Amino acid sequence: MSEYRLNFQDTATAFADKSDSELKEKYRLFKLLNSPFLNAIGATATRFALSIGLPVEGLIKSTIFEQFCGGESIDECSDTVDRLGKAKIGTILDYSVEGKSSEDDFDRTRDEIIKTIKRAKNDPDIPFAVFKVTGVAPLGTLERLSKRKKLDAKSQAKCERIYKRVGEICEYAYSLGQPIFIDAEESWIQDAIDRLAIDMMEKYNRERAIVFNTLQMYRTDRLQFLKDSRRQAQLDGYIMAVKLVRGAYMEKERERAEEMGYPSPVFETKAETDAAFNDAIEYCLKHYNDMAFVAATHNEASTQFLAEKMHELQIPHDHPNIFFSQLYGMGDNLSYVLADKGYNVSKYVPYGPIADAMPYLIRRANENSSAAGQVSRELEMLGKEIKRRKLD
Numbered sequence: 222m223s224e225y226r227l228n229f230q231d232t233a234t235a236f237a238d239k240s241d242s243e244l245k246e247k248y249r250l251f252k253l254l255n256s257p258f259l260n261a262i263g264a265t266a267t268r269f270a271l272s273i274g275l276p277v278e279g280l281i282k283s284t285i286f287e288q289f290c291g292g293e294s295i296d297e298c299s300d301t302v303d304r305l306g307k308a309k310i311g312t313i314l315d316y317s318v319e320g321k322s323s324e325d326d327f328d329r330t331r332d333e334i335i336k337t338i339k340r341a342k343n344d345p346d347i348p349f350a351v352f353k354v355t356g357v358a359p360l361g362t363l364e365r366l367s368k369r370k371k372l373d374a375k376s377q378a379k380c381e382r383i384y385k386r387v388g389e390i391c392e393y394a395y396s397l398g399q400p401i402f403i404d405a406e407e408s409w410i411q412d413a414i415d416r417l418a419i420d421m422m423e424k425y426n427r428e429r430a431i432v433f434n435t436l437q438m439y440r441t442d443r444l445q446f447l448k449d450s451r452r453q454a455q456l457d458g459y460i461m462a463v464k465l466v467r468g469a470y471m472e473k474e475r476e477r478a479e480e481m482g483y484p485s486p487v488f489e490t491k492a493e494t495d496a497a498f499n500d501a502i503e504y505c506l507k508h509y510n511d512m513a514f515v516a517a518t519h520n521e522a523s524t525q526f527l528a529e530k531m532h533e534l535q536i537p538h539d540h541p542n543i544f545f546s547q548l549y550g551m552g553d554n555l556s557y558v559l560a561d562k563g564y565n566v567s568k569y570v571p572y573g574p575i576a577d578a579m580p581y582l583i584r585r586a587n588e589n590s591s592a593a594g595q596v597s598r599e600l601e602m603l604g605k606e607i608k609r610r611k612l613d
Contacts, residue, residue, distance in 0.1 A: 306346030
């Protein structure tokens, strides 16, 4: 492989748009996130305080919410969109309200997702929209659909409403030419989500990549699924589009598999997941002329791997079929350095009312504290930049 290295230790570029006080505040917050004990206590206390109506929303908003979310509404995210845009980083507005279960809630979420698509129209700083199927569908119905069970009349009616909502979102995205991600979720509901995503791709990806399915590469079956899906897309005459992630529900997946006595659907080791992720990148690069893909990762080695491969194959940094993506508030050393070198890069910017977005934030905090060294790496980068600016 030709020697081509991006310098992801370049903290001057990574934190160029952070003031000294913002940098120090971010460092303090990650210091707290780096303690699993404080993390657990904080999550429990926050849930309790919100459930009994204690006035903690202001404190949450000015700390963890401000670091990882763009605001409580689409309008409140405008400053974040502009700030990232100035650094040539795209924004993906992610309505992060979870745990709703009524038909009215599902309709409201559909309407909000459509608003994010509308906001993205003609704004080059918002390259993608995104939604979770569980935001517009009952879990139980998705589980029954994934087991391919015969549905009773009530479930059938729910199924039709799910299909209608997902169809309305994707049709609107198509009408505006706005690409949209369908996020991956737990393995026991993912089959239904995959089938919905493939139906939508078949319908709306005829001329260009509009609908993207998401593959969690910690699953042992996903590399083969990627290959099979692309072959099917070729046969059926539509463009395959995928977002590659490592996966967000590892402990949950393993626990459920053990409890219910079936083999765990996720790899035993991180090394196997890393290998599968890079194999997926390699496969997508091999076919980048007839498919689109997004490498959504905070893993420096995988990011470097994709950049090196693009260099080796002489693929332009800004090729429209290849994107990098990270979460807002994290992985700035990847996002800002990639953007500085002219790659297509975007950040997921979650938003929503604080109380509704808390499950997302708590899950993110738990994931980050259990992810091998992720928070420690963030701290190390922040510490390095604080030292460089002589703020310590």
